[in-house]
Amino acid sequence: MNGADAYSPLPLEGRTLLVLHASVTGTAIDIAERIGRRGRREGWAVTVKSVAQFDQAELLEHGLVVFVVPTTGNGHTPPQFVPLWTALLHPGLPPDLLEDLRYAVFALGDSSYGKYNWVGKKLSRRLDSLGAHAVVERGEGDDQNEWGVESTFPGWLDTFFAAVDPLHPPVPGFVPLPPTALPPARVRLEKVASPSSSSMPARAADAPLLWTDDARWARLVKNERVTAEDWYQDVREIELEIEGVEEDERTRLYQAGDVLELRPQNxxxxxxxxxxxxxxxxxxxxxxxxxxxxxxxxxxxxxxxxxxxxxxxxxxxxxxxxxxxxxxxxxxxxxxxxxxxxxxxxxxxxxxxxxxxxxxxxxxxxxxxxxxxxxxxxxxxxxxxxxxLPPIRPRGFSISSSPASHNGKVDLLVAIVKYKTILSVPRKGLATTYLSTLAPGARLPIRFDKSGTLKLPPSAAAPLIMVGPGTGVAPFRALLEERVRAGAKENLLFFGCRSASKDFYFRSYWDQLVADGVLTLSVAPSRDQEDKIYVQHRIPLFADQIWDYLQRDGYLYVCGSSTQMPKAVKKAMLAVVRDKGGMSEEEAEKYWDALERCGRLVEETWG
The missing domain is CATH 1.20.990.10 (NADPH-cytochrome p450 Reductase; Chain A, domain 3)
Structure with a gap:
């Protein structure tokens, strides 16, 4: 909590509360709405909104704010939270700017990462430094806990409302709504016409609404399976063409390393x-x-x-x-x-x-x-x-093309999610199933997410090490298309698949780059031999080249599944740093952290 008691914030003008969320997977929205429902039951006028709908200047207008913020990957800030966070970090802000703000933070994260709940921790420290007053200790939810957020959130919620209730007591005689009572509905539905009416068409017959101001329409050009027909997994190469694009805009639509978001349909x-x-x-x-x-x-x-x-x-x-x-x-x-x-x-x-x-x-x-x-x-x-019901959230896919190499079209490498549960019930992924059913010519809404950390190194002369098992290799094709155009020659790619004959994505492209002398390629086909081989097992074979690249201000990018792969790759890379750099384990960890701080180490992983 903020220990500075020299100034007490002004009394609350009313029993009002603002809850801001920056959601990635939907959990932050759900937590924020639960805070809102609890507050309304207890007589608070609660507004719940995304930080994307929030003007930073509004912080000066509110007396009590709860922030629900997740940390993505290893310490990354959710894209929609970036504008507010950037504003809060402005060096010209006075230390008493938020002296009349009372706040609470509930952070969401995964303790398997080194920077667990990093965004929530940074936010708490920054609010304190601007004079704000924490009403309770920061709450933290952990995806690694078997109960997930439920292991900590209910207790934190009780503590929060016990702390804020005296700040502006309810009117005399107010009786809180019991937890089991049904609160009022969020919306009113007024029937205005029958489906047979010709004067008012059914919304369901129309195209879906664009969910954000920067969303736009695209048409499907290609939807082709790239894994062998007898292979267990269906992986598609999908190509989209953005509608209404002027010729001179095509190469500026997006950049290598960007992500394409789409909102699927049921x-x-x-x-x-x-x-x-x-x-x-x-x-x-x-x-x-x-x-x-x-x-x-x-x-x-x-x-x-x-x-x-x-x-x-x-x-x-x-x-x-x-x-x-x-x-x-x-x-x-x-x-x-x-x-x-x-x-x-x-x-x-x-x-x-x-x-x-x-x-x-x-x-x-x-x-x-x-x-x-x-x-x-x-x-x-x-x-x-x-x-x-929760809203359908947009899904992001790493773009596997650069706009200059594809005349503004967008390529994706998409694994169609399909499996059976422990009850042997077939299960399909909503977004990938939706994509798999689309035929060329289909129209779908998309947007470009340019907020990611996976960017081209600032110089084509900078060496680049890439680790991308499975569809994690997708953004590396985009990066290499741009690097090769710029004359980059020092590129090292570790690619992992299950079988070199079944799911070796972009093989002909990699082979051409190797033949041209601009790529060193190491493939780990895990199931082509009795002993499983993964990308981390190939890393020691290239220790000299890796250390040489890092010593010459090279970059290291890791993309793919967020399960065990990033940890295994880090362990293998740290062994290279220790052995070739003559470092202790502690020194190697510090070296790794320094790479990350200066932007030369980037992990882009997903669950």
Whole structure:
């Protein structure tokens, strides 16, 4: 907490609270909404919003703010949080700028990374240095814990509201809404026309709304399988062409290392299943005007005003019915259930019921649609649709092309997610399944995420070491296309696949670069021999070249799965640094940290 007591912040002007979230996977949104619901039950006027909707100057207008911030990868700031964080770091800000702000931070992260909850920790320190006052110790959620965020969040939430309740007590006679009581719905649905009306077309028949101001439309040019037909995994090379691009804009659309985001859609079959389960089929195509019930709980910013739509449209384009349900889903579903079903759902929301919840949802990877079917007796009013269901979040894919080499088109390397659960139930990834069904000519909304850390080295003369198993190799093709155009000749790539004859992505391109003398390539086909070989096993074979590159201000990029690969690669690289640099383990770790601090070491990994 902030120990500076020389100045006490001004009293709160009202029982008001702002909750800001910077979500990547959706967890931060869920946590922020749960804080909001608890606050409203206890008489607070709570506004929950994304930092992307927040003007930095607003910090001076609020007396109490909660920040829910995740850390991505090894200490990286979520893209939408960058503008606010940059503003807070401005060197000209006075140390008493936020002296009237009370705040709390709940950080989200993964303790398997060295910089666990780094963004939340940095934010707390910076707010303190600007004079703000922490009302409680920072909360921290850990993805590595079996219970996840539920291992710490409920207790932190109790502590937070116990701390802020005296700051502006409720009006005399106020009675908090019990935890089991159903709060008001977030939206109002007013039926305005029947589907047969010719004067008002159904929103569901239209294209999806663009979810952000910088989203745009693209057309699918190519959707081709690149793994062998008899191979267990379907990996696609997907090519997109952005609509409405002037010729001179093509090479400036994006940069090598950028990420393409798209917002997938639920399949008609899954939507129909949901509608049948909740008994909304007869009203699915009725047209409603959707409006906010409370100005403190506005509609998503990309919804038009007025917003006339159908339940089918919302379920197809806006709301996620295929993801694993979070605890808040069970809290809402319990409010619509009775008897034993309600009792079971509420048990899942208790600390003592977390193991049972994990056994029911996480291990078998049950989806929202599947859970709803098991609790299909629930009577869910349609106006609670935005409360019950999370939004479909955009998915990011590393771009495997440079705009100059592909005349502005965008290439992706996409592994179609398909597997069976421990219950032998087939499961598919929402975004990759959506992509796999698209035929050339299909139109889809996309946006470019340019906030990543994977950028071209500033000079073509700088050597580059790349480690990219599987589809993690995708951004390296983009980088090498640009580097080769610029005359770069010192490039070392470690590529991991399972079989050199089945899933060796971009093989002809790598072979050409090797033949041209601008690439050293080491391939680790893990299943082509009895003993499994991974990229980390190839690293010692190139120790001299790696150390030479690093000594000459070279860069090291690691991309791919965030499971065990980054740790194994780091261990192998540290061994090279120790052996070739004559360093102790501690010195090698410091050398590694220095590479990361100066931007010469970048890890871009995903779960």
């Amino acid at each position: 399949s008609p079959e899954e939507v129909d299943r949901f509608l049948e389960t909740v008994r909304w089929t007869d009203i699915a195509d009725d047209i409603y005007t959707v409006s906010a019930s409370d100005p403190n709980q506005p509609l998503p910013p990309h919804f038009p005003t007025p917003f006339r739509t159908t339940l089918r449209y919302l379920l197809t384009y806006e709301l996620d019915i295929s993801s694993a349900p979070r605890q808040s889903f069970f809290e809402w579903l319990a409010a619509f259930s009775e008897g034993d079903k309600e009792e079971k759902l509420r048990w899942f929301c208790e600390p003592a019921g977390q193991d049972d919840l994990i056994d029911y949802t996480i291990r078998p990877r049950r989806t929202i649609n599947e859970v709803l079917y098991e609790f299909r007796e629930a009577e869910i009013p349609p106006e609670y649709i935005l409360d019950l």
